[in-house]
Amino acid sequence: MSDLLKRAYDPEKFRKQGHDMVNRLADYLAESLNRTDIPVYPYKEPDERYKDWDRDFNSPGEEGLSDFFDDTIRDSIHLHHPRYVGHQVTPPIPIAALSDMLSAMLNNGMAVYEMGAVSTAQEKVVMNELAKEIGMDASAGGMIVSGGSIGNLTALLSARQALQNSDIWIDGNNSERQLAIMVSENAHYCVERASKIMGLGDQGIIKVPVDDDLKMRVPALEKSLKNARDRNITIIAIVANAANTATGTFDPLDKIADFCRDEEIWFHIDGAHGGAAAISRKYNNLTKGIERADSVVIDFHKMMMMPALCTAVLFRKENDSYQTFAQKAPYLWGDNDDKQWYNVGKRTIECTKRMMSTKIYAMLRTYGFDLVREYVDTTFDLAAEFAELIYADKDFRIVSEPACNIVCFNYIDDFEDLHKSNAFVTSIREEVIKSGRFYISATLVGEEMCLRTTLMNPFTDKKDLLELLDLVREFARDEISKLEEVNLHT
Numbered sequence: 001m002s003d004l005l006k007r008a009y010d011p012e013k014f015r016k017q018g019h020d021m022v023n024r025l026a027d028y029l030a031e032s033l034n035r036t037d038i039p040v041y042p043y044k045e046p047d048e049r050y051k052d053w054d055r056d057f058n059s060p061g062e063e064g065l066s067d068f069f070d071d072t073i074r075d076s077i078h079l080h081h082p083r084y085v086g087h088q089v090t091p092p093i094p095i096a097a098l099s100d101m102l103s104a105m106l107n108n109g110m111a112v113y114e115m116g117a118v119s120t121a122q123e124k125v126v127m128n129e130l131a132k133e134i135g136m137d138a139s140a141g142g143m144i145v146s147g148g149s150i151g152n153l154t155a156l157l158s159a160r161q162a163l164q165n166s167d168i169w170i171d172g173n174n175s176e177r178q179l180a181i182m183v184s185e186n187a188h189y190c191v192e193r194a195s196k197i198m199g200l201g202d203q204g205i206i207k208v209p210v211d212d213d214l215k216m217r218v219p220a221l222e223k224s225l226k227n228a229r230d231r232n233i234t235i236i237a238i239v240a241n242a243a244n245t246a247t248g249t250f251d252p253l254d255k256i257a258d259f260c261r262d263e264e265i266w267f268h269i270d271g272a273h274g275g276a277a278a279i280s281r282k283y284n285n286l287t288k289g290i291e292r293a294d295s296v297v298i299d300f301h302k303m304m305m306m307p308a309l310c311t312a313v314l315f316r317k318e319n320d321s322y323q324t325f326a327q328k329a330p331y332l333w334g335d336n337d338d339k340q341w342y343n344v345g346k347r348t349i350e351c352t353k354r355m356m357s358t359k360i361y362a363m364l365r366t367y368g369f370d371l372v373r374e375y376v377d378t379t380f381d382l383a384a385e386f387a388e389l390i391y392a393d394k395d396f397r398i399v400s401e402p403a404c405n406i407v408c409f410n411y412i413d414d415f416e417d418l419h420k421s422n423a424f425v426t427s428i429r430e431e432v433i434k435s436g437r438f439y440i441s442a443t444l445v446g447e448e449m450c451l452r453t454t455l456m457n458p459f460t461d462k463k464d465l466l467e468l469l470d471l472v473r474e475f476a477r478d479e480i481s482k483l484e485e486v487n488l489h490t
């Protein structure tokens with residue numbers, strides 16, 4: 001055996017390097033939480049960053065490892081910094097990061113029971129407890145998959161298999177029978193993508209209009225369904241948002257559940273972001289009816305403090321999850337008809353799967369769901385506080401009333417031209433993130449571009465939010481002066 005392989009597996013080297021890395025990560029965590037002077041996002045154009053790393057690639061091997069750890073930390077976006085208020089990715093709790101390292105090292109692949117026995121058992125515990133927390137009964141259960149997009153696709157494939165008088169798995173899509181999924185016009189794009197992956201074509205996705213509050217309109221749902229049935233389209237599922245990505249708006253789940261029950265249609269909830277609200281005692285009114293869905297997706301890496309990716313796909317009747325992939329794999333499983341909960345690969349798109357449950361299990365056995373409750377309540381409360389600050393400031397306006405921890409707002413401007421106004425918002429956002437002092441996002445609400453914050457960090461406070469408004473104000477005024485100057489000279 002070569003010396004190289006021995007060195008790469010050397011336990012003592014691993015011990016030393018591991019301690020070094022954990023020390024650096026602990027320093028990063030302390031620096032971030034203390035708001036020391038590290039940029040929230042070290043802004044660089046993609047080509048410039050690529051060149052830096054391409055250059056780094058030729059630096060010395062093992063001797064340079066500490067520098068590599070450091071540079072990776074410094075050059076990344078810092079989710080643990082309380083002034084990170086951008087997209088819906090959580091600052092993971094340290095115990096989850098440690099458990100993920102355990103999973104990476106053990107690499108128990110999970111497709112079949114023996115290859116991931118521990119995490120398979122842990123996954124069942126986690127999923128059963130989550131089902132209970134959101135109000136489902138003992139017949140509920142499910143699996144953990146690689147992200148909300150895969151989760152929604154997995155659930156919708158189950159819904160398709162549950163259709164009466166069809167076995168699409170065997171027969172393929174039948175051009176005589178157009179199938180479709182109905183979803184709010186504000187849904188995440190992955191739902192439409194799922195329908196395209198399922199081969200349903202342009203007719204396979206029916207967008208249901210929303211009301212002024214951006215919630216799915218149930219009367220419009222009725223109309224859309226009638227319309228679809230008149231055109232001989234069979235509906236696989238109705239998908240509700242809990243909540244939608246841009247504004248964090250929750251669809252009226254209970255009413256949609258009633259509708260699905262009456263019409264005998266599969267009810268799926270995309271709760272990738274806001275499904276965790278069901279665990280809160282303060283905010284679970286937002287998800288009233290979630291327990292009535294046939295399937296629900298909830299991302300642990302959004303509102304449950306886990307590193308990406310890991311997503312729960314819950315079925316109200318766990319038995320439904322066994323029919324999704326009626327596929328034979330004799331090299332993995334013996335009897336294909338048996339409902340073997342412990343061979344999780346039978347029910348997921350993934351064959352080999354990371355030990356995703358281990359970190360969630362570690363969090364729950366250490367802190368319980370109380371930690372999730374506190375995280376949800378703190379971040380949702382913070383958004384309400386931010387909205388109050390915006391309402392109280394004459395320079396700003398709220399674009400959509402926040403329901404959870406997503407706040408969309410804008411500087412008051414008097415552009416009449418929408419393109420100019422949207423370009424103005426985009427340039428303010430760019431200035432904010434280039435400053436390194438905050439990281440925020442932007443989104444279209446209808447046709448209007450607006451600034452968007454998702455308060456993912458429970459350590460963000462009122463002072464941070466006031467400073468964010470001041471910074472936006474400063475850049476907005478600068479931008480307006482620049483535009484006025486250009487107008488003067490043209």
Ligand SMILES: Cc1ncc(COP(=O)(O)O)c(C=O)c1O
Binds near residue numbers: 149188243244
């Ligand atoms: C509502 C909603 N659904 C699905 C997704 C996709 O989830 P993932 O990024 O885990 O694939 C997102 C991502 O932001 C989302 O907000």
